[in-house]
Amino acid sequence: MKTRRHKKPHKPDIPAIDAALALVRTELIRATSKHGPFNSSHEGYGVIAEEFDELLDEIRANKRRRQIKEAIQVAATATRFIVDI
Numbered sequence: 001m002k003t004r005r006h007k008k009p010h011k012p013d014i015p016a017i018d019a020a021l022a023l024v025r026t027e028l029i030r031a032t033s034k035h036g037p038f039n040s041s042h043e044g045y046g047v048i049a050e051e052f053d054e055l056l057d058e059i060r061a062n063k064r065r066r067q068i069k070e071a072i073q074v075a076a077t078a079t080r081f082i083v084d085i
Contacts, residue, residue, distance in 0.1 A: 020072075027076035028083075037084040044081040051077045 038044040055070035 020075075023072050024075040024079060027072050028079050031073075031076055032080060032083075038080060041081070041085045044077075044085055048074065048077050048081060 038047070051070065051074045055067065055074055058066040058070050
């Protein structure tokens with residue numbers, strides 16, 4: 001059995017994190033304005049699953065820009081779930 005070696009901790013890239021969160025925030029506001037809040041946790045789950053499936057499709061297609069776009073949508077949808085439910 002192979003043992004995993006833990007990577008040394010490294011300093012997080014705060015500017016990159018801030019930039020990513022700004023993109024998620026923008027998408028969250030856009031999606032909520034367009035679709036309104038989730039009506040139930042089941043609806044929220046369904047939308048998160050749909051967005052995740054779209055991300056998986058882009059990963060399989062090896063389309064990096066589209067992967068990032070879909071990952072932003074997954075994060076925004078999960079955030080909508082936290083806020084709405």
